[in-house]
Amino acid sequence: MNSILFLILRRLRRPLILIIVSFAIAIFGLTMMPGVDNKGQVWHMSVFQALYVISYTATTIGFGEIPYPFSQAQRLWTTFSIYFTVIPWFYAIGKIITLLQDTALKQAIAAERFGRAINLLQEPFYILCSYGQSVTLLAKALDHMNMRVVVIERSQNRLDELELTDSKQVIPHFCGDAMLPDNLIRAGILNPHCRGLVTLTDNDEVNLAVAIAVKLLNPKLPVVARAERDDIAANMASFGTDHIINPYTLFGDQLAMRVHALGTYLLHEWLTGITGETLLPPEPPPRGRWIVCGYGRFGKSVVANLEREHITTTIIEAKPELTGCNQCIVGSGTEAKTLKEAGIESAVGIVAGTDNDINNLSIVMTAFELNPNIFLVIRKNNSHNAALFKQFDAHITMQPTYIIAHECLAHLISPLLAQFLTLVRDQTNDWANQLISQLVSKVGEEVPETWAVTIDQQTAPAVTALMHQHIAITLQTLSRQPTDREQALDIVPLMLLRNQQPMLVPALETPLMMGDQILFCGRPEAKTAVTTLLEHDKTLTYIVDGSETPNSLLFRWLMAKKV
């Protein structure tokens, strides 16, 4: 606020001096002019009376001739004063109004307010740089999980969109360049409550600059950055960016996962889904020869991943010399001739992966006409075209923004979840299917909440207290209803991390130890129940042996005596 006040004062120097000078001359002159009082004697106005008269004259209020009707000399001077003082007055008012509409000042006020809003946040929050399509999804999901987010975005239009969205909590936002370290500091990268920063702009250089700035200013802060080019990704990794997201490889990876391990893919989607959504089991893609239209970064990743699964591919590419594709059919894939040339009749699947939504739709529609049994995978680039894609209803609609948002969520919800998902990829498909059926039976078909718990003095005081009394606490203890110990809570422990050793889906009989980290999955109600158990020793004692510990000191003493 300080700097703004000085900015205003500095710009108002000239009008203020003009007002002071013109008033001073007008007041002095008025006291000099001889007047006549009600007794007909010569009378001079005092300085104070003159100040009064000039004040209401200059501001165009005009009370009249006070206290006695003016003499000719006084009227003459007042006439002069009117023109002399009113003009500087209006000039000053005009200047103040211009100043209030000044963009530099508005920007300064917005920055000040943003900084104050961040300082007032007394809970953990994430910083999101840019507010594109994937960040919109991410912000919505985090908001849904009651996590606070802060947005820095360069374009005011997108921020206007943000202002109109319906969110549970206020999302402080600021229109500015995230590449400037000042803006990052203002957004709270040095704030002790800041949990992490996500930079997902579509410009690799911006993401790189933001990641470097954050790692220099606050090396401990986790950074999730998007990078499309391999050299930028390597650069980011070199200075310790925590997670680097490449939407193209991510998509190829996920498609391959769908082909060879649908269960694993489903588990991945489910655990990183937005709470409250229902997830339908998708069809597994068939094995056989595939056609890939478009051999850009996206197509290359798809082909590489499909080939790893021993699936042969035929590539259709409009500009083979640009994309460095040796064996391909030249064409865009939107016309029947090219598709026939690629052998559409004998192919089992087609991937429409160009960066043009309309072309992609055209490719799959033509392909579907030529071969109604073909498996259709379509890439959706722009979420504004959602209605068209919904109408067409391909087998798989892949939207880079959606994939990026899911991947970010996996890292932001808890580092444990990201670790779990990596470990899951090494498991068999049957294992994943089994886990899914277990989860569905316990928590239902809606996307569950996933959260991590650390057994230590701070987050689980009740558990530590009972452990000190040598009472064994197992995972079983933590999955009971606080109101009725006979009833089990609908939660599934996904992973237990002890001394950096992960244990996937630990048995409920596993005894807990200090420092254990547990990843739970369940309904939001179960999450609050588990928190109660971790924090209240009375409730936990009840779960352990069914006894009610008295609250008051006196009764505790009596109980101890009785024993």
Added chain:
Amino acid sequence: MNLEKVIFGFFIVLAMTLNFGFFLGDIDNPAHHHIYELYAAIVVSLIATVLKFGDRTHVGAILLSTSLAADLQLITAAILWASLSGKYDEQALMVYIVSLSGGALMANIISVVLLIAETISQRR
């Protein structure tokens, strides 16, 4: 030579000299203290204050605060004069007004001393 500096220095020194001129004389003798001199001291002091706006240096901040202190005392003196003249013992009233202006004079002296100190510390 810089015209801005000339104007700036002129108003600060003038604020002090006018203030001193008003203050000079027997403290309870209305004949020694002319109202127009107080009026001029207030106007010049206000202009000096506005000229000091917007300087973010440390010296600038102290200069502004001395001016604000002087303004406050001079305006208080003027208000006393405007509201109490004719209703109060003239000599006693004059003592109040002149002693207030004496306080303002101290602030103005500090202001000038700071100005001189800053000028001397300038290396070019």
